[in-house]
Amino acid sequence: MIDLSKIIEKCKSYDKKAQKELYDVYSPVLFGICLRYSDSTFEAEDVLQEGFIKIFTKINNFKGDGSFEGWMRKIIVNTAISNYHKNKKHNSVLNIDQVTETNDENSMFNSEEFTQEELFSVINNLPEGYKMVFNLYAVEGYKHKEIAELLNINENTSKSQYSRAKDKIKEALEQISKIKKEHGVK
Secondary structure (H helix, E strand, C coil): CCCHHHHHHHHHHCCCCHHHHHHHHHHHHHHHHHHHHHHHHHHHHHHHHHHHHHHHHHHHCCCCCCCCCHHHHHHHHHHHHHHHHHHHHHHCCCCCCCCCCCCCCCCCCHHHCEEEEEEEEHHHCHHHHHHHHHHHHHCCCCCHHHHHHCCCCCCHHHHHHHHHHHHHHHHHHHHHHHHHHHCCCC
């Protein structure tokens, strides 16, 4: 068992051993977040490293209000968004003014039908804008207005990209399901 409060205090004094211990404990979880927002493992590793640098330099700002892991997650997500903005010139963003949300309750898929790797792969292969919006909305719980502000896009663009992401995910999962049935895989 680690004593997180002691590690945090030592990290505030720039103790390298405490920083390594904090990294060792939290990097697997935070790396998973980085992967959701990156095009490659290499890019995710860069985001993770940059995020931990921010965590260590801003750790004195953590006052103990709320979860420390939640505080770190927010830094990592914001670092991933900054990375997205930096690379945005290579991404295309659709701007559609009106989008009707689909009802997720009518989904024809059972989440147990697919492995974690299959779901991750489907989401990771979305176009960059779709992936960012989908992760921020469906995984991190941001509202479309917040996403619009974070990504410097119109709120309706956030809604349209989320809707299109869901459509692409549905198409990809249908393909995977079809292939599994053809090969007798459950």
